[in-house]
Amino acid sequence: MGLLVAALAWLGAAALAFVIALTRLPATSGPDTLVWDALVWPALVLVLGAVVQVISRRRPARGIPMAAAVAIGWATLYQPAEARPDHAAPDLMLVTLDTVRADQAGTPELLELAATGTTYSNAVTTAPLTAPAHASMLTGLAPPEHGLTANGDVVAATSIVEVLSDAGYRTAAFLSSKVLERHTGLDAGFDLYADVWTRRGRQGVFPGVHALLGAGGGERRGDHTVEQALAWWAATEGPRFAWVHLYDVHAPYAPPEGWGPDEETRQRVKDEARSTPAPASGREWMETLPTRHAASQKALYASEMAWTDHLVGRLMDGIEPETVVIVVADHGEGFGEHDDAFEHGRNLFEPVMHVPLIVRWPGKLPRGGEDERLTSVQAVAGVLAEAGDVAWTGPGLATSDTVLAYTPGQSSRPAMDGAEPEPLASIRHATSKIVMGVDGEAQRYDLMTDPDEETVIEARGADVERLRALHADPPEPLDERAAKRLEALGYF
Numbered sequence: 431m432g433l434l435v436a437a438l439a440w441l442g443a444a445a446l447a448f449v450i451a452l453t454r455l456p457a458t459s460g461p462d463t464l465v466w467d468a469l470v471w472p473a474l475v476l477v478l479g480a481v482v483q484v485i486s487r488r489r490p491a492r493g494i495p496m497a498a499a500v501a502i503g504w505a506t507l508y509q510p511a512e513a514r515p516d517h518a519a520p521d522l523m524l525v526t527l528d529t530v531r532a533d534q535a536g537t538p539e540l541l542e543l544a545a546t547g548t549t550y551s552n553a554v555t556t557a558p559l560t561a562p563a564h565a566s567m568l569t570g571l572a573p574p575e576h577g578l579t580a581n582g583d584v585v586a587a588t589s590i591v592e593v594l595s596d597a598g599y600r601t602a603a604f605l606s607s608k609v610l611e612r613h614t615g616l617d618a619g620f621d622l623y624a625d626v627w628t629r630r631g632r633q634g635v636f637p638g639v640h641a642l643l644g645a646g647g648g649e650r651r652g653d654h655t656v657e658q659a660l661a662w663w664a665a666t667e668g669p670r671f672a673w674v675h676l677y678d679v680h681a682p683y684a685p686p687e688g689w690g691p692d693e694e695t696r697q698r699v700k701d702e703a704r705s706t707p708a709p710a711s712g713r714e715w716m717e718t719l720p721t722r723h724a725a726s727q728k729a730l731y732a733s734e735m736a737w738t739d740h741l742v743g744r745l746m747d748g749i750e751p752e753t754v755v756i757v758v759a760d761h762g763e764g765f766g767e768h769d770d771a772f773e774h775g776r777n778l779f780e781p782v783m784h785v786p787l788i789v790r791w792p793g794k795l796p797r798g799g800e801d802e803r804l805t806s807v808q809a810v811a812g813v814l815a816e817a818g819d820v821a822w823t824g825p826g827l828a829t830s831d832t833v834l835a836y837t838p839g840q841s842s843r844p845a846m847d848g849a850e851p852e853p854l855a856s857i858r859h860a861t862s863k864i865v866m867g868v869d870g871e872a873q874r875y876d877l878m879t880d881p882d883e884e885t886v887i888e889a890r891g892a893d894v895e896r897l898r899a900l901h902a903d904p905p906e907p908l909d910e911r912a913a914k915r916l917e918a919l920g921y922f
């Protein structure tokens with residue numbers, strides 16, 4: 431009799447664990463895998479119950495208070511689901527293409543999208559780094575203002591996603607790089623923040639367990655990301671907002687099978703690698719790098735771009751034509767245009783700062799339109815706010831005369847000459863740019879007459895003073911605990 435009651439008590443505790451895990455698990459997974467993920471917890475309760483009952487097999491009723499204690503423990507985690515207000519507004523989709531240069535965006539699917547929306551041909555980012563640039567998109571602020579100035583920092587400003595969610599939007603983010611995982615604070619306002627996947631790039635049946643164990647690779651292939659995003663989109667009642675992040679173009683350039691360069695180019699890439707003599711010195715390596723390296727790397731990069739373009743097409747085929755769509759890059763990529771400046775993060779030249787931006791906004795923006803006015807990635811939040819019909823004070827499309835940009839000099843590729851990374855700040859105007867390092871020397875470039883930024887012009891005035899002030903009092907990264915404390919105090 432005692433054993434029967436104890437067994438029922440453990441089953442009850444297990445059922446409670448399942449129901450509460452369903453409502454409380456971190457939103458790393460879609461609705462389908464959430465159930466599997468939640469099943470881990472009742473299984474653990476039943477294993478515990480079996481162990482307790484084996485130990486107390488002579489007095490089985492002793493297990494009953496233990497089962498009750500476990501059930502009460504789980505019950506304390508219960509939180510009622512919040513009701514969402516009704517909000518009649520269009521569905522929104524933000525697609526961020528990591529590391530895509532503005533001059534690489536003439537691919538078939540992007541051109542097709544551009545034909546149904548407006549292209550912003552003078553769009554720039556606020557940082558040549560993934561997390562800081564995405565934080566600018568979601569907060570409408572430049573990095574020194576939102577506080578996430580380096581990958582690994584925490585954002586310290588309100589995200590447009592929180593506002594959309596409060597208004598009644600269903601919100602989900604589908605990420606492809608660990609750089610954007612939830613410790614950045616960019617998950618604020620998302621019902622679902624899919625930043626966990628298995629080592630093979632799949633989302634996995636137990637994403638919550640993967641998250642607990644810290645398993646999974648640093649990036650996942652875009653087709654897995656797109657597949658998960660479209661499954662959520664189809665299963666969710668509107669109004670919906672989805673952010674889909676595609677990381678394939680980012681280095682290392684390894685196009686999937688069937689998308690790589692043609693056989694002739696592949697062979698050339700191999701031959702180049704083989705015929706390259708070992709550099710005699712770091713300086714020689716640096717000096718010969720651009721010509722030796724750029725062509726083969728560009729070929730691989732272009733193949734990754736073709737693959738990514740195909741993924742954008744898949745996404746667009748899976749959503750309704752009336753959906754408001756923003757396609758933008760977080761930053762571009764250097765191919766040796768300036769000394770050893772490959773990849774991104776260490777300078778603020780146009781190859782990394784000029785980004786593609788296409789906005790499809792039916793009934794608002796002209797189809798096939800082109801706007802040459804200066805626009806920054808900060809406009810993403812403004813577009814989402816206006817299209818989503820929520821109050822917001824950040825900049826919109828082409829509403830600012832200047833764009834502030836910043837980098838701490840962080841890069842995955844170390845400087846060839848071993849130079850220490852140096853913080854840089856810049857102010858971009860429509861046709862010119864001022865860049866300044868910590869030495870306080872201003873370098874101005876006229877982008878109309880000198881698009882390759884080869885000739886430094888003298889700079890004076892308010893912009894120079896503003897950049898000097900920024901370097902004199904550099905933005906200090908908030909550590910996560912400090913950010914949490916400020917949040918608890920209601921600061922952001």
Ligand SMILES: [Zn+2]
Binds near residue numbers: 528529760
């Ligand atoms: Zn990036």
